[in-house]
Amino acid sequence: MAKSILITGGARSGKSTLAERMTLSLGRPAVYVATAEAGDAEMADRIARHQARRGLEWRTHATPLELCAALRATDSAPRLVDCVTLWLSNLMFAERDWEAEVAALCDLLPTLSAPVVFVTNELGSGIVPENALARRFRDMAGWTNQRLGAACDEVWLCVAGQPLKIKPPGG
Amino acid sequence: MAKSILITGGARSGKSTLAERMTLSLGRPAVYVATAEAGDAEMADRIARHQARRGLEWRTHATPLELCAALRATDSAPRLVDCVTLWLSNLMFAERDWEAEVAALCDLLPTLSAPVVFVTNELGSGIVPENALARRFRDMAGWTNQRLGAACDEVWLCVAGQPLKIKPPGG
Amino acid sequence: MAKSILITGGARSGKSTLAERMTLSLGRPAVYVATAEAGDAEMADRIARHQARRGLEWRTHATPLELCAALRATDSAPRLVDCVTLWLSNLMFAERDWEAEVAALCDLLPTLSAPVVFVTNELGSGIVPENALARRFRDMAGWTNQRLGAACDEVWLCVAGQPLKIKPPGG
Numbered sequence: 001m002a003k004s005i006l007i008t009g010g011a012r013s014g015k016s017t018l019a020e021r022m023t024l025s026l027g028r029p030a031v032y033v034a035t036a037e038a039g040d041a042e043m044a045d046r047i048a049r050h051q052a053r054r055g056l057e058w059r060t061h062a063t064p065l066e067l068c069a070a071l072r073a074t075d076s077a078p079r080l081v082d083c084v085t086l087w088l089s090n091l092m093f094a095e096r097d098w099e100a101e102v103a104a105l106c107d108l109l110p111t112l113s114a115p116v117v118f119v120t121n122e123l124g125s126g127i128v129p130e131n132a133l134a135r136r137f138r139d140m141a142g143w144t145n146q147r148l149g150a151a152c153d154e155v156w157l158c159v160a161g162q163p164l165k166i167k168p169p170g171g
Numbered sequence: 172m173a174k175s176i177l178i179t180g181g182a183r184s185g186k187s188t189l190a191e192r193m194t195l196s197l198g199r200p201a202v203y204v205a206t207a208e209a210g211d212a213e214m215a216d217r218i219a220r221h222q223a224r225r226g227l228e229w230r231t232h233a234t235p236l237e238l239c240a241a242l243r244a245t246d247s248a249p250r251l252v253d254c255v256t257l258w259l260s261n262l263m264f265a266e267r268d269w270e271a272e273v274a275a276l277c278d279l280l281p282t283l284s285a286p287v288v289f290v291t292n293e294l295g296s297g298i299v300p301e302n303a304l305a306r307r308f309r310d311m312a313g314w315t316n317q318r319l320g321a322a323c324d325e326v327w328l329c330v331a332g333q334p335l336k337i338k339p340p341g342g
Numbered sequence: 343m344a345k346s347i348l349i350t351g352g353a354r355s356g357k358s359t360l361a362e363r364m365t366l367s368l369g370r371p372a373v374y375v376a377t378a379e380a381g382d383a384e385m386a387d388r389i390a391r392h393q394a395r396r397g398l399e400w401r402t403h404a405t406p407l408e409l410c411a412a413l414r415a416t417d418s419a420p421r422l423v424d425c426v427t428l429w430l431s432n433l434m435f436a437e438r439d440w441e442a443e444v445a446a447l448c449d450l451l452p453t454l455s456a457p458v459v460f461v462t463n464e465l466g467s468g469i470v471p472e473n474a475l476a477r478r479f480r481d482m483a484g485w486t487n488q489r490l491g492a493a494c495d496e497v498w499l500c501v502a503g504q505p506l507k508i509k510p511p512g513g
Contacts, residue, residue: 006331008330008331009466009467010296010464010465010466010467010484011465011466011467011470011480011481011484012466012480012481012483012484012485012487012488013466013484013487013488014488014491120331122181122296122330122466122467123181123182123467123468123469123470124180124181124182124183124184124293124467124468124469125180125181125182125293125294125295125296125297125352125464125467125468126294126295126296126297126298126300126467126468126469127294127295127297127300127305127308127309127468128182128294129468129469130302131472134469137469138182138183138469139182139183141183142181142182142183142184143183145183145184145331145332146183146184146185146331146332147332148331149185149330149331149332149333150332155330155331155333157330157335159350159464159491159497159499159508160348160350160462160487160488160490160491160497160508161487161488161489161491161492162491162497162508162509162511163511164335164499164506164508164511165511166330166331166333166335167333169333169334169335169336177502179501179502181467291502293352293467293501294352294353295351295352295353295354295355295464296351296352296353296464296465296466296467296468297465297466297467297468297469297471298465298466298468298471298476298479298480299353299465301473309353309354310353310354312354313352313353313354313355314354316354316355316502316503317354317355317356317502317503318503319502320356320501320502320503320504321503326501326502326504328501328506335506337501337502337504337506338502338504340504340505340506340507
């Protein structure tokens with residue numbers, strides 16, 4: 001059973017940089033499983049900057065929705081999934097059964113041969129959003145992080161670019 | 172002097188589940204001190220799901236405002252107060268002197284015979300709200316968490332469903 | 343090379359109180375480097391409350407923009423910079439090159455003779471703001487915290503008024 005790691009934190013807290021370092025420490029080359037779609041200029045710019053930082057030690061596997069299939073298809077090298085929150089957002093807009101998809105992902109983890117590092121986001125520590133959809137998505141993201149946190153071997157929180165190990169405790 | 176514990180974290184970070192486990196570990200049956208009012212469908216649904224999860228080891232004591240009285244009236248079994256933020260919101264809408272109520276709560280803690288576990292929320296780690304009332308409530312919640320954090324024996328932060336001990340340090 | 347410390351946390355999480363205690367523990371009297379401008383009643387009130395709490399062991403050096411110059415000019419006593427987020431906001435509104443200013447600040451730190459304690463804010467753990475300017479500022483603040491987190495000797499997170507050491511780890 002391969003190691004699985006969940007990395008969470010606020011916006012621009014250094015999650016992706018930490019995740020890239022951790023993934024490469026588990027084997028090279030690694031696979032960058034991108035859940036983003038370059039749908040607008042802001043996102044395209046962010047993806048381009050990420051790619052420039054990653055360099056030649058990475059292959060990219062783009063999958064806005066089929067995360068479980070992507071992990072099965074790439075199960076010979078360490079994977080970095082960036083990020084869970086965008087995947088969840090894609091599932092919601094595609095009107096997929098996100099709870100079933102998250103459960104399937106958690107069930108898949110113990111069957112994998114190669115490690116997986118997930119990047120996710122803290123979205124639930126601000127004031128309660130006035131917008132009902134935002135409130136619902138905040139709940140979805142929180143539940144998903146809980147389920148992945150239970151399923152993964154390690155959970156890390158990024159604060160000001162610095163990693164803090166949450167699970168296992170005392171590390 | 173009975174143990175008092177403060178559990179904080181973002182939305183859907185696993186605070187209530189952790190609080191229920193900690194409260195039951197301090198004695199059974201326990202008392203669920205509910206500060207929520209089932210005022211709308213979203214909240215009624217949330218309360219019903221919480222009750223379904225708690226089962227028969229719990230008695231429920233509902234009190235949107237009179238938290239100190241509720242803790243005095245139930246001081247023979249461990250209490251779970253869920254949650255401080257809703258209590259504060261109820262105090263604000265009832266135009267009560269919330270600072271005096273929080274101070275009274277902190278003063279009450281060392282006089283109690285049975286333990287108390289408080290659930291509260293992190294509301295202050297998002298962008299500054301444009302709405303002045305939201306900004307004020309965010310400040311109120313932060314101050315209240317500080318005061319309870321100082322008054323309680325333990326403070327825990329939930330991240331992706333995993334508990335992290337903040338106070339006492341090094342634990 | 344003098345010690346540098348970054349203290350972060352949500353609104354009203356106890357950052358300033360912790361920062362004041364840490365700064366005074368590094369030497370007295372200390373210098374309070376205020377980046378706030380008393381531009382509206384809410385902020386003026388906040389500044390007045392901060393000053394009342396600080397008392398006579400502090401000198402105040404106000405600088406909405408010229409933080410590097412302020413640190414060079416006061417380099418014989420411990421400094422508390424409160425706060426980085428307001429400085430960044432002032433730079434943005436003055437249309438200054440904030441990335442260059444943050445880089446200059448990080449370069450300055452190893453050259454200082456007296457210690458510096460920075461207070462900053464967690465702004466990136468709520469739901470993604472709908473407002474593009476808020477989104478941009480959230481990114482700016484996150485990057486700045488990362489850079490300062492890398493440059494400083496210590497990073498602390500305040501939760502419910504309680505300090506948690508993030509860097510160096512295991513402390």
